[in-house]
Amino acid sequence: MKGAVADPSWAGGPVGERAVCVLCPNPSPMTLDGTNTWLLAEPGSDDVVVVDPGPLDESHLSAVVNHVRESGRRIALTLLTHGHLDHAESADRFHELTGAPVRGFGRGHDDVREGELITVGGLEILAVPTPGHSSDSFSFVLPADNTLLTGDTVLGRGTTVVAWPDGNLEAYLESLSRIEALTRAGTVTSLLPGHGPAVSDAAETVSFYLRHRAERLEQVRDAVARGAQTAYDVVETVYADVPRSVWPAAELSVNAQLEYLRTHP
Incomplete structure (x- = not known):
């Protein structure tokens, strides 16, 4: 669950040949170090794809635009991983600032499609639906x-967090399994997340996520069996190991878990 202490070593910057992170200055228990705005470009290309411009923070948007302009490139496309405000409020x-089209899923933008191969300036991006955290979540393979x-x-x-009621645990588990399949096939070996540092071992991280979800489900099931009546009752027991500042988010996840257990006893 979000709420871990910020990592002072993560301040964004280049990751590999094709990705640069401009870190939004909106750190919080729910956003960790801040929102990662990713700038993607094929080496030698003048065209940049921006993923998640972030909240409506004019200084951050200017930093993104200036970073691209100073490199002699142009922003050709904006992609949204999902519609939550810390990722998409500024879309x-x-x-308006860039003239670049905005594409996402289900939020009034030009919808990306499952399995779509997006090509911009020689850069290939594969759209993979990963709902669960939210109903409109997409991930993108380079x-x-x-x-x-x-x-x-x-x-x-x-x-x-599984942001219930829009988020859904069954869909989330299926999405994790979809990513796990990509790691097993060797299609994905590293991750560029929306918050926190880049992940070099995708397979181990996704395996941890799946184990963690299974463990939490068992803990929730046990808490209910011992008399927990509400989602908040469950949070007090099961999420005692996370800061209280993220308990409201934990309560959303618990509601999603309880919904899942009602259909998967």
Whole structure:
């Protein structure tokens, strides 16, 4: 669950040949170090794809635009991993600043499609639906780097929330399994998350996420069996190991877990 202490070693910057992170200055228990705005480009290309411009923070948007302009490139496309405000609130404003089209899923933007191969300036990006954290979550594979941009589906540190009722645990577990299959096939070996540092071992991280979810489900099931009546009752017992500042988010996850257990006793 989000709420881990910020990692002072993560301040964004380049990751490999095709990705640069401009870190938004919005750190919090729910955003970790801040929102990662990813700038993607094929080496030698003038075209940049921006993933998740972030909240409506004019200074951050200017930093992103200036970073691209100073490199002599242009922003050709904006992609959204999902519609939560810390990732997508600035999408319309960013379009005004750059003129670049904005694509996401289910939020009034030009929908990306499952399995779609997006090509911009020679850069290939494969769209992979990963709902669960939210109903509109998508991840994006960079095949040339065997890298997956995960939004909030998998974080660079800690674990994420299933944002019930829009988020759904069954869908989330299926999404984790989909990512696990990509790691087993060697299609994905590293992760570029929406919050926290880049992840070099995608397979181990996704395996941890799956184990963690299974353990939490058993803990929730046990708490209910011992008399917990509400989601908050469960949080007090099961999520006692996370800061109280993220208990409201934990309560969302518990509601998603309780919903899952009602259909998967």
